[in-house]
Amino acid sequence: MNDAMSVRTELPGQTDAGNAGMIVVFDGKGGVTGVGGLDSEHIMPQRGFMLISGNSRSPAFKVWLNKFVGPFNADLLTVPNTRSRCTVADDRAMVVMRVVRPGAEPHDIGRQLLTMRIERGQVIVASELNIPELLGVGQWQQTQHAPVSPADLVARLALRASDRIEPLVEALGNRLDDIEEQLLFDNDARVQTRLAQLRRDLISFRRLIWPQRDVLTTLEVEDISFFSGRDRMRLREASARSARLGDELQTLSERAVLVHEQILDQRSEQMNRNMLVLAAVTVVFMPLTLITGALGMNVEGIPFAAAPWAFAAVSGALVAIAAVLVWWMRGRRWL
Template sequence: MDGTPKQPSDRAQHNGLIGVGAVLVFDGDGGMKRYEPSESLPVVPPRGFKLVVGNSKAPEFKLWLRGELGEFNSGLLTSPTSRARCTVMDDRALVMLRVVRPGAAPHDVGRQFLTLWIEQGRVIIASELNILDFLGMSKWEQPVHAPVSPADLIARLALRATDRLEPLIEMLGDRLDEVEETLITHRTEKAQDNLEHLRRTLINFRRLVWPQRDALTTLEIEDLSFFSDRDRLRLRDAAMRTARIGDELQALSERAVLVHEEIVDDRAEQMNRTMLLLAAVTVVFSPLTLISGMLGMNVSGIPLADSGGAFWIVCGILVVLASGLVWWMRKSHLF
């Protein structure tokens, strides 16, 4: 190692993951053009808006944010957060979303944070997430495929975040089915362990989804002057789809509760069977113990005390008595 800083890849530079970031200009009619940060400031069409994307950990991007938004607002954009939210300040909005990392498993969901600054004619995104790949910018290069407004862009971000969640939700449903199948085979201990892990995962997913829905709903109902009715409809659609994911999680949680109750009932039934078996053994052996105890007293007058076959006679009587008690309990459906 010679101490030379590692140069970023061409892909990282192309996607605005270093330095000031990438700059995209949307014309408001579905068209888009990319500019390099070093180029002169692009002219934004009257109906369009500008998107600036940068890495929230890059010092150059933080410096640029401080110059554009001030110390306080730039700190909000780059500070880590634990949950999604939406904050409106005058005619501007700060939206924080959480996105699961690609290839995440339900039990190990790595969350990537996405912070957006929204104002008239401009959107700034600060995140370590590869935003341009995440949104599929290659499709935007075709006519009329790019977002037409800041709200449209945010709705697409939320929908793509939901797209990453849906396969994980399906996997959780499949795992819950496996737990139910395990329970049917009476492997209660294994089912209990799997169910506890699954319920913890569901709780984590709900913490991710519901605040996201609330953030989108808040942005939709806020009185931002540059949001049209179409923009609010797009945000409502994104919020409803996120809410649908939340409803699926709620349904899985309710199923998990029912499965837990089945496990509790199964254990209670097993306990009842064990107690019934112990009670039956007690009923059968109590009179046998009484008889054998009385015959074992060290006093005179014990029947058959001087008989050579007394032991086998007593054993036969005890076997007949035990068999009679078992037959009686079975006939009375007590065992």
């Protein structure tokens, strides 16, 4: 790699979706020595490295990648991928992660791909995301706390991606708390609909988090010569952050299952109570129906058929029988 590279000068932080790309040069000691476009010149410090970022949909950036890394590698960086992965070959790593887009909501976590080519002295990132803004390059220029190696830069990218997900995971937890609280007072179809939507959101988040953890773990354990012990520690820290979020999502999923089981138990209990009431009504009215059916037969010999007080007496007897049956079932705790 040459010490000087030709890139078009731009002001820091001006890169957006429409520009070809940006180069950021790090001195390897925590400082940023240069920020510019793809056509201006920068001097690479002896221990330094550079970040090359651009919009994966920008034709200009694709043309630049074809010249800089070749058509095959340019396609690997810019062709959309369906899943997160980490591939290591020839002392280089190709990493694909899915990052939550800015302003995403828990029920609509639009994902954006972040594809990186990591090698000694440089990291190339192709994404629709504004990478310098995501990383906070402008702040690093002032604080002198920039990454000191390519692996450190990748770890910080993963941590920034986790920072975007964490408040969304917290929002999912708050939604589950609201559902549990609402179940104490009301168990209608709206609660069940909200719970079903929440469980779908949790599944989507888990599909986003767990592969990212696996990608970072794979990158940490691979035999890449320019990764130091500190680099692997930083990658392990980023992987642990993703794992913690994944564990929190797993806990929320288990709580959601328990809430769902609680809803089913309440519904089953209510159904059993209704069936018990119907059975009690049947037990009470069965002897009454037998008596009234017998007295209602249109045959000779019905007792008290001509007595004017017979109807009142039979009605009173039926009420007494019903009261005795209800008292008996309550005594046996059937009601």
